[in-house]
Amino acid sequence: MGKTLFDKLWEKHVISGPAGQPQLIYVDLHLVHEVTSPQAFEGLRINHRQVRRPDKTFATMDHNVPTKDIFNIQDQISRKQIETLQQNCQEFGIRLADMGNADQGIVHVIGPQLGLTQPGQVVVCGDSHTATHGAFGSIAFGIGTSEVEHVLATQTIWQLKPKTMGIHLHGQLQPGVAAKDIIMALIAQNGVDFGTGYAVEFFGDTLQQLSMENRMTICNMAIEGGAKMGMMRPDQITFDYLRGRKYAPQNMAKAIEYWQQFYTDDVSDYDRVIDFDVSQLAPYVSWGTNPAMAVPVTGKLPEITDMNIQRAYNYMDLSPASKATEIPIQWIFIGSCTNGRLADIKEAAKVLKGKKIAPNVTAWIVPGSRAVKNAAEKLGLDKIFKDAGCEWRDPGCSACLAMNPDKVPAGIHCASTTNRNFEGRQGKDARTHLASPAMVAAAAIYGHFIDIRQKEAI
């Protein structure tokens, strides 16, 4: 009996505790943002505790940050939360990518971009999309605020070892079909809780066609299938991505030698395996109020079989058997920790180049970090978006969860490159349709989804 990637990573991090019970696990990287940390720092102060390893902790603000006029925070409670993070970082000696700093951005975009995220690590953050970092061959998962406090104080966390699931991705993606479609299809076919209790590893030849940015999109949404950890074996694509980044190892040769021990010995070592052929995959769009309520763009919306589906139709104001391409789109959002990286912005720009968005559509493009924004502008992508009629904004979480002023109005159908289509997620009574960056960009042009594989027709 061999071991999985996950088993090997886990073993390297167990400090104490017998197998089968919660074990004390060491944390290599703790990412912190303004929303889920204030009560944790307050807990430290009340108990006269310090941050054990400020050098393994990195903070930024992303959820509340305005994407227009970023230094002018109108909401006083938001402002207080951001100022609280600034004060806490100063008091406890934590590195902070502050408002307007060149390194600032969505926490799951900047960790990899700065080379903080590395193979072989345990990465935690008070945010469920921490699974993103697993794309580098690390155990990465979201935690609550009590756990944030615990990690700050001890650099460790108690966890019950989950079971392992291998998802075998094989075959060649058709042109126009994206990493986003793979993870959306997996969730649509297996449900929003198929990964609960599991650490999921994606493996197979399809990964060789995917950049680190594409891989992060897949791991990012593992949580939408219930798996709080999604991961991939580190390989040459991983190492090449990391080389030369700000906080990447100085001695890459030594690091790579260490990282190469992390892989799954044999498929039979997983507790469960899902086989997924991507070669026939069509682009996916969500129609309902959770990420499993999604269909191929070529398909029709499902029949009503239970109260949960009925409820979703009521909220979305859609009806069964209508075509996915008939959903009216009045708003689009491109950004987030799922699809706000340079590769995603480029995909959207490719579709919008030389085009105009439909007159009744509002389009927001929000880069995932300041570095992404700067790199995109260097390539002239901002001009493509502006010429098409889109708003090109400053980085942040923005309308993915609509905690800052960026909200989709009630009743509006928004095609979005984000990760959650829950009721009210993008604004009260807003109707979210998840899709890939190219699909969302095309929806802006037409005012409805099209099958991007036929984009020559555009």
Added chain:
Amino acid sequence: MDAITIHQGTTIPLMNNNIDTDQIIPKQFLKNILKIGYGKHLFHDWRYLDDGTPNPDFILNAPERQQATILISGDNFGCGSSREHAAWALKDWGFKIIIAGSYSDIFFMNCTKNGLLPIILPQAARQHLAKLAPDQVITVDLPQQKVSCPDQTYFFKIDATWKNKFIQGIDDIDLTLQHAQEINDFEQNIPTFN
């Protein structure tokens, strides 16, 4: 953390599957830097009408349910965002116990940190409990791992470590700091690549 051993209380059924933490506590209430005061915003978008008045059709607003301490729900309760504010809001409203078909892993962990006991029971049991009268008291016995109503008793499973934590109301950080030497030793052996 409040300890839980034997609890008696009345129930509120909210039987949808996949109730996510965005519904439990919407994002506009996550801006606070305190741990208290979230109860009034629990299930906000379902609980209040557009003009801000309570929605009379939502069960949390039913006058005869105001003393309830046990929430009965569907599968995959607490999915989505990791926000611990969801557990704080449920606790602040007055819930001590949740009985669902399953939980998201992150939400479950947040419950263990806040003395909010997440019990798993099969659908038939939950459907029975959901039909109880608003004033019907049920008993949750954590040491015995059972839920009792007048005509039924249901046994549930829970990991021994979490069970113990709930019964004793232990502070995790104090417990971990007993392992300080092991953490120090571990840190000596972390590889460096510089």
